[in-house]
Amino acid sequence: MAESVERLQQRVEELERELAQERSRRALGGGDGGGGRVRIEKMSPEVVDSNPYSRLMALKRMGIVNDYEKIRTFAIAIVGVGGVGSVTAEMLTRCGIGKLLLFDYDKVELANMNRLFFQPHQAGLSKVQAAEYTLRNINPDVLFEVHNYNITTVENFQHFMDRISNGGLEEGKPVDLVLSCVDNFEARMTINTACNELGQTWMESGVSENAVSGHIQLIIPGESACFACAPPLVVAANIDEKTLKREGVCAASLPTTMGVVAGILVQNVLKFLLNFGTVSFYLGYNAMQDFFPTMSMKPNPQCDDRNCRKQQEEYKKKVAALPKPEVVQEEEEIIHEDNEWGIELVSEVSEEELKNSSGPVPDLPEGITVAYTIPEKQEDSVAEVTVEDSGESLEDLMAKMKNM
C-alpha cells in the first residue's frame, strides 16, 4: 500500500511536470520548439509530401535559381521583430536560411494582433524569445541567435557591432546582410552608422504611419546612397513625417501593407544572395493607387557620416582597379550621370504622367527630383503622398527629423 501511494505520488509529480512543460511550450511558440519535424542534413529536391524543401529546390528545375542550397550558407541579422521584421524572419526561416540573428527590446502586446505572426497567448513575452520558439518549431535547420536589447544605447551598440562583425554562420565571420525593420529614425541612423563603419551591406524597410505606403531600399556603403545621404522617403515623396513613427503617436497599421513590404524585402534578399532577377535599390509601395515606384541613388559626397565618405573613396578605388569595359557597363546600368546624386526614375512615370501630375515640385536641392508624382484624378484621402510645396529644403526636413 505504501509503495502504491509512493508510485501514485511520483506519477502526479511526473504529470504535473509534463503539463507545465506543455503549457509553457504552447505559450511560447505554439509548437514544441523543434519537435515538429526532425532536422535535415542536406536539402533534397525529391518530390514527396514529407520534404519541406521540395518546392524551393524546384526553383532550380524551373530555371530561376542555379544553386538553391547555397541559402544555407548565409547569416542575416534582423533589427526589429515587429509587423515587418517578424514576417521577414518567418519567410527566411521557411526558405531555409543558414542563421538568423534577431534584435528587439519590445514585448508582444495584444495591440500587435492586427499584424501577422504573433498570437494572443504570447502577449507579455519578449518579441525575440516568442519569435525564436515559433521559428525553431517551423524550421529546426535554421540557427538562431537572439538579443533582447535596444541597439541605440552606447553599450548595446558596441555589442551589436560585434555581432554583425562576428556572428556569421562561422563564428568570427561577419553576417551576410543586415535588415532594418525598425519603426523610428534613431534606430535607422544607428544601423546606418554601424554599417558605414563596417562596410556592411544592408537593406532598409519602412511603412508609413497611416499604414498605406511603404518601401524597401538596398544600401551598399560607398556604392549607393546611405540613410544619412538622404532618407529614402524624404527624397521619394516628401512624406517624411508620416513615414517615421513619432513618439506618442498611435500609428495605424495593416497586415496587408506589412505583409507586402516583408514580401518584397525578402524577395530582394533572395535575389541578392542567390543571384537571380534584378535586385532593386529602392522599391516603394503606394497601396491607395497600387503604384510601385523604383529608383536608385548615388551616395552624397558631402554626407554627414565620415565613414560613408570613406567607403565612397574605397569604392572609387575598387572601381578604378577593375578592367575598363566592365566598369563602364556596370556604372551605366545602375546610375545615370545627369544629376548630381544620380537619382533616377525607373520606368514607372511616363512623360505624359509627369506633365499631367498635380502639385508643385517640392523645394529640394538641385539634382534631386521626386520619385513619384500623383495622377490628376486624385482622392482627398491620399494626402500623405501629395507633393506639397512646404517651402522646406531637404536639409530643413532632415533637421526636423533629427529633432523628432
Next chain:
Amino acid sequence: MAESVERLQQRVEELERELAQERSRRALGGGDGGGGRVRIEKMSPEVVDSNPYSRLMALKRMGIVNDYEKIRTFAIAIVGVGGVGSVTAEMLTRCGIGKLLLFDYDKVELANMNRLFFQPHQAGLSKVQAAEYTLRNINPDVLFEVHNYNITTVENFQHFMDRISNGGLEEGKPVDLVLSCVDNFEARMTINTACNELGQTWMESGVSENAVSGHIQLIIPGESACFACAPPLVVAANIDEKTLKREGVCAASLPTTMGVVAGILVQNVLKFLLNFGTVSFYLGYNAMQDFFPTMSMKPNPQCDDRNCRKQQEEYKKKVAALPKPEVVQEEEEIIHEDNEWGIELVSEVSEEELKNSSGPVPDLPEGITVAYTIPEKQEDSVAEVTVEDSGESLEDLMAKMKNM
C-alpha cells in the same frame, strides 16, 4: 490511507485528462482555440496595449477609412487554403472581418512548410480544420464556417452554391465576396460558373508555377471580364502554361511571392469593402523585375458562359437606367473604348519602353494587347514573361488549357 489513494488516483486521472487536452490543443492550432484573448463586443479606438483593434481604428484618425467598424458586417468565402488562401484568411481574421467561410479538401503536408501559416506539427490535419483552430485563437471575434471538400464535384458544387447564396453574416443572405485562392484551372472555372450564375462579385488570384510572378483580378459579373471571357494571364503575358498548375508537375513556390499576392489581394478587398483608395481590376506582380502591371477588361459579348452574357445584359439595363452624367463619367474612368474588349494599360509602360521592348507581339485577336513588355536588357532566366511568337491565337491557348 484508502482515502489518500483514492484522492491521488483522482488527481492522476485529472492530470492525464488535462495533459491530453493540452497536447491536442497544441497539435491543432498552436493556441487554445479561443482562450488566447476574450471576445470583444465592440471595436474600440482606445490606444492601450491590450486593445487588438487600436492600430486598425487609427485608420480613421489618419483619414484613410471613414467607418472601419463596418468590417465586422462582412462575410467572405475563401476557396483554397494553401500558400495564398491561408495568409489571406489570416490577414482578414486579424483585420476583424465578420465571418469567413473556408473551402479546401487538402491535408497539411511538410512539403507546404516553405510557405507561411501552417506549422510542421499540423501535418496530416485537414487544411480547413488546422486553419480554423489557428485563426479562432488569433481572433475569437470572427465567425468561421469550414468545408472540407472539393467544390468541383456535382454534389459539392450545389452545396458550395448554397453556402455562397445563404452563408452571409446573417444566415439566408449571400456572402459579400468570394476569393479564389486555388491552384488549378478547373477550380477557377467552377468558381466563375457559380459567380456568373449568382451575380456574385469575386476576386481571383494566382501564382506562376515558377514562383516568381502572380496576379489578382476583380470580377464583377456583367461589368468586367469573367474568367471564361479571357483568363487573366493568357491575355496579360502569354504565360498560360506556367501560370496554372499542371497535373504531375511539382511547381516551385516561395513564401515571398505568395505573401505579396495575399497582401495585394486583401488590400484590394479592404479598399473594395471599406471604400478607400483605388480598387484594382487587375494587378500583376513580376518578382524578377519588380514590375506591377495594372489593367482592366470589359466582358466578352461572345463569352462561352451564358450566365456571363445574361449578367452583361442586366448590367447594360442597370447602367441605362442610371441618370446620364454619372454613367458616362463612371464608364470612362474604368474602361477605354478603343479596342473590342476594352483592355487597357494603366501607366506602367511608357511609350519609349514600348518602343525599346524586345520580342514580337503575340498572335492575339484584334483589340487585345499584351499587358506588359520586357525591357531590352533582359536576363536569360526570365523566360516566363517573354512574349514569345508561338503562332498561337488566344482561342488555341484557351483550348489547350481546357484540355489540361
